Amino acid sequence: MALYFNAFFFPFWFIGCLVILELKWQRLDDLYRIVLVAIYIVYFIIESIRLYLGYLGNLMERVPELAGSWLLTLLLSFPLILLLVVNDNAVLLPFERALHIVMGLFVLFEVVLGYLAIRTMVDYQVTKYHLQQFSDLEQMDDNDYFPETRYTS
Structure with a gap:
């Protein structure tokens, strides 16, 4: 369910971030302009691929796709969103901080x-x-076998 809600929240998050970036563009240093634009472009691409792999792996019960989605989440999405939340030099507005x-x-x-x-x-x-x-x-039938794992007992 987390992927489902994230898939609906992601477009609103991205549009909100772009609107806020436009509002604070004049107050940013040149370095942070380049960095923030690069972060948003990379995050958009990663998040789209991550959500697709997560849905594909979850619905078709494929471990490689689900593991790929998890690795993208752990190694790329989490550090990028953490950077956006923690970095105060990027002139964070309250609405932007709440979105992040x-x-x-x-x-x-x-x-x-x-x-x-x-x-x-x-x-x-x-x-x-x-x-x-x-x-x-x-x-x-599917009801004839169900493995007894630590999650089903």
Whole structure:
């Protein structure tokens, strides 16, 4: 659900950041103009790819896509949003700080839940693989086998 709500919040966050960037453009140093534009462009690209991989991995139960989304979240999105929240030299406005904090909470929540989802999915697929050695799973219903992992008991 975190990816779902993040997918709806992301366009509003991005539009809000662009409007605020336009409002404070004259007060920024040349260095921060370049840095902020670069951060917003990179974050837009990363976030689009990350949300796509997260949806694809979650809906199709594919571990590589879900792991790719989690790694993008942990290694790129989280440090960038943290930089936007903490850097006071970029003339942060209160609305901008609120937008970044909400996005940062989404990203932090997705890091934790993404790890748990990947671990659960890997446990399930490993158990399913081991069950294929003993029976023909194509003839079994989904209700006939459910692995007993630490999350289902």
